[in-house]
Amino acid sequence: MDDIPVPLPNKPVRLLDQLRQFIRSQNKAYKTEKTYIHWTKRYIFFHQKRHPKEMGADQLEQFLDHLSINENVSKNTQKTALNALIFLYHQFLGIKLRKLKYKYASKPTPIPVVFTHVEANAVINALSGQYKLHAQLMYGSGLRISECLRMRIKDLDFGMNVIIVRNGKGEKDRVTLLPQMLIPALKQQVSLVEILHKRDMEDGFGEVYLPHALSRKFPSAPKQMAWQYLFPANNLSTDPRTGKQRRHHVMDSTLQKSVKTAICYTKIYKKCGSHTFRHSFATRLLERGYDIRTIQELLGHSDVKTTEIYTHVVKHGAMGVLSPID
Numbered sequence: 001m002d003d004i005p006v007p008l009p010n011k012p013v014r015l016l017d018q019l020r021q022f023i024r025s026q027n028k029a030y031k032t033e034k035t036y037i038h039w040t041k042r043y044i045f046f047h048q049k050r051h052p053k054e055m056g057a058d059q060l061e062q063f064l065d066h067l068s069i070n071e072n073v074s075k076n077t078q079k080t081a082l083n084a085l086i087f088l089y090h091q092f093l094g095i096k097l098r099k100l101k102y103k104y105a106s107k108p109t110p111i112p113v114v115f116t117h118v119e120a121n122a123v124i125n126a127l128s129g130q131y132k133l134h135a136q137l138m139y140g141s142g143l144r145i146s147e148c149l150r151m152r153i154k155d156l157d158f159g160m161n162v163i164i165v166r167n168g169k170g171e172k173d174r175v176t177l178l179p180q181m182l183i184p185a186l187k188q189q190v191s192l193v194e195i196l197h198k199r200d201m202e203d204g205f206g207e208v209y210l211p212h213a214l215s216r217k218f219p220s221a222p223k224q225m226a227w228q229y230l231f232p233a234n235n236l237s238t239d240p241r242t243g244k245q246r247r248h249h250v251m252d253s254t255l256q257k258s259v260k261t262a263i264c265y266t267k268i269y270k271k272c273g274s275h276t277f278r279h280s281f282a283t284r285l286l287e288r289g290y291d292i293r294t295i296q297e298l299l300g301h302s303d304v305k306t307t308e309i310y311t312h313v314v315k316h317g318a319m320g321v322l323s324p325i326d
Contacts, residue, residue: 005030015051016040022092029171031146039084052088057097060085064102078105111312112279113270115139120280126262130231133185134255135262137163138277140179142299144169145256145274149249152208153190154226158183165300167211174300189230197228200247205236207246222246282310 005024012018016037023033040052046063047055067073067081082100089095115123124135137148147165155164161178168174178186200206207222208229215222229249236245259274270276278299285295296307 005033019088019092027171029167029169031169032171035080036084036087039081040088042081043085043088053093053095056089056095057100060089060097061100061102064100068103068105072107073105074107074109075105076109109309112283112309113272113276114283114313115268115270115272115276115280117280117284119266119268120277122266123259123262123268126265127258130189130250131255131258131262133182133189134231134250135259135274135277136179136182136185138274139281140182141176142278142281143176144278145252149229149231149252149255151230152226153193153228153230156186156190156230158187168300172300172302174297176298176300186230193228193230193232194225196232196247197225200236205245205247207244209239209246209248279310279313282307283313286310286314 006020008017008021008024012021019040020033020037023036043060043063044050044052046066047059050059063085064078064082067078073081086097089097120139124132124139127135134145134148137143138145141163143151143163143165147168150167151163152166155166156178157164158178161180162175163178165174165176197206201223208227210218210222210227221227229247231250232247233250235247237248238245256274263272282295282299285298286292292304292307292311295310296304299307301307
């Protein structure tokens with residue numbers, strides 16, 4: 001249950017607990033909270049556990065230089081750390097920093113690795129049960145692994161042939177494709193969830209976790225079928241905040257291990273994993289001539305430049321230059 005916020009005391013005293021409380025008051029995604037806390041801890045420990053109020057722009061520049069020079073992080077990693085620490089100072093502590101001068105990370109953002117269509121299908125066919133359906137959704141709908149596993153029954157719209165992705169990266173909702181060939185399997189999965197939910201209700205359980213205090217606003221919602229996870233875990237788990245036993249969704253690590261095993265079985269020697277299906281989804285659409293703005297919306301990218309990175313992959317393939325030896 002690593003995507004459920006950890007409990008906090010009513011009146012936090014520790015800096016990190018206070019920071020968590022502040023982040024939650026702004027309704028930011030839990031992944032954002034974990035990222036901000038991670039970089040705040042790294043920053044504090046780098047400076048021998050000094051309080052951020054005792055430090056400022058000079059110490060922040062030293063930390064960013066360290067990430068670039070000593071740890072050789074990518075530009076995106078350095079930018080993530082900077083965003084987290086600017087949030088810490090400007091918004092949480094209310095301390096405005098002067099314009100920073102630091103060494104920008106030189107490690108380039110790598111071109112995404114993609115499966116060919118044959119490779120994607122080979123990995124999918126090496127999987128079974130729910131895991132096969134997970135991979136088909138990531139490849140056929142461009143879902144991130146967390147978006148796939150957090151999906152609820154109500155997010156499937158068979159009438160409109162779309163999947164509604166709620167609270168995706170950047171806390172954005174979006175609509176993406178519902179592959180026609182997956183409809184029978186998805187309807188069967190819904191039927192399996194109905195059976196499992198009925199059994200849980202009979203046993204005195206049947207609740208699921210709802211974010212942003214929705215369970216207080218809609219008290220009956222946690223037990224409604226529409227809110228149940230499409231891919232529930234095999235066992236009930238205990239909510240760390242309330243102590244209630246609930247059925248959460250399948251964990252990311254479980255799916256990732258299954259995909260890695262399937263990749264090894266199919267003897268694909270690329271640096272790839274579950275997220276490669278999403279990269280491959282974008283690349284296939286570009287290869288077929290779909291507008292990059294449409295692909296951007298389907299993927300949920302805030303900036304089209306993020307989507308444009310896939311054009312480099314396509315240019316190295318069918319649209320590239322013919323080798324002299326060929």
